[in-house]
Amino acid sequence: MPKIVLASASVSRRRLLESAGLKPTIMVSHVDEETDFFNAMSPADMVIALAITKAHTIREQIDFPAIIIGCDSTFEFDSKSLGKPETPEIAIERASRVRGNSGLLHTGHCIIDTTKDKEISSIVTTKVTFDNMTDAEIADYVATGEPLHVAGGFTLDGFSSPFIPSIEGDYTNVVGISMPFVRKAFEQLGYSWPEVKVMQ
Ligand SMILES: Nc1nc2c(ncn2[C@@H]2O[C@H](COP(=O)(O)OP(=O)(O)OP(=O)(O)O)[C@@H](O)[C@H]2O)c(=O)[nH]1
Numbered sequence: 521m522p523k524i525v526l527a528s529a530s531v532s533r534r535r536l537l538e539s540a541g542l543k544p545t546i547m548v549s550h551v552d553e554e555t556d557f558f559n560a561m562s563p564a565d566m567v568i569a570l571a572i573t574k575a576h577t578i579r580e581q582i583d584f585p586a587i588i589i590g591c592d593s594t595f596e597f598d599s600k601s602l603g604k605p606e607t608p609e610i611a612i613e614r615a616s617r618v619r620g621n622s623g624l625l626h627t628g629h630c631i632i633d634t635t636k637d638k639e640i641s642s643i644v645t646t647k648v649t650f651d652n653m654t655d656a657e658i659a660d661y662v663a664t665g666e667p668l669h670v671a672g673g674f675t676l677d678g679f680s681s682p683f684i685p686s687i688e689g690d691y692t693n694v695v696g697i698s699m700p701f702v703r704k705a706f707e708q709l710g711y712s713w714p715e716v717k718v719m720q
Pocket of ligand 1: 527531532533591592594671694
C-alpha cells in the first residue's frame with residue numbers, strides 16, 4: 521500500500537487531510553515561488569505550475585511507493601495574484617482594497633501515484649466575498665500577524681472569518697486543499713476513500 525506524502529509546509533493542509541482521517545507523511549519541497557518564471561504567469565496558471573513543481577520535487581527525493589500531493593494557493597483580485605502579504609503594511613493595503621469586494625481563491629493541486637506512474641493535476645477555485653471592514657478592524661486583524669503568511673492575507677477559518685459573509689464553492693479549497701477534489705483524484709487513480717484512509 522503506498523504512503524500518502526504531502527509535499528507542503530502548510531499546517532492548514534496537513535490538518536485538512538488529518539481531520540478527514542488521512543495520515544500524511546510531510547515532506548516540504550522548499551520550492552522558490554518568487555521567481556520571474558512563476559510571477560509572469562496568470563494566477564490560475566501559476567498555482568498549477570507551482571503545485572506540479574512541488575510534487576515533482578518530492579517525487580525525485582523518494583524511493584518508496586507513494587501518492588504525492590502538491591498544492592499552491594493564491595488570491596486573484598482585479599486579475600492580479602495576491603499571495604502572502606509578508607509585511608503588515610502590505611496586508612493593510614490589500615485588506616483596504618478587497619473590503620466590500622469579491623475575489624477568487626485558486627488552489628492548484630498535483631497528485632502523483634508513483635506505483636502506477638500516473639498524475640492528476642487540476643485547479644479548484646472558490647469565490648470569496650468580503651464585508652466592509654473598518655480601518656480599525658483591518659488594523660486589529662493585521663496586528664494578529666495571521667494574515668502575513670497566508671495566500672491573499674485572509675483566513676476563512678481564522679481571525680478574518682467575521683468579515684467573510686459568503687463564499688461560492690469549496691470551503692476546504694480556500695483553507696488550502698480541496699478535499700472533494702482529493703477524493704475524486706484518488707478515485708481516478710483507482711482507490712476508494714476507505715482504502716485511502718488506511719494508507720500511511
Ligand atoms: N488556515 C487557512 N490557511 C489559508 C487560508 N488561505 C490560504 N491559506 C494558507 O496560505 C498558504 C498559501 O501559501 P502556499 O505557497 O500555497 O503554501 P505554503 O504554506 O507556503 O506551503 P508550501 O505548500 O510548502 O509552499 C497555505 O499554507 C494555505 O493553507 C485560509 O483561509 N485559512
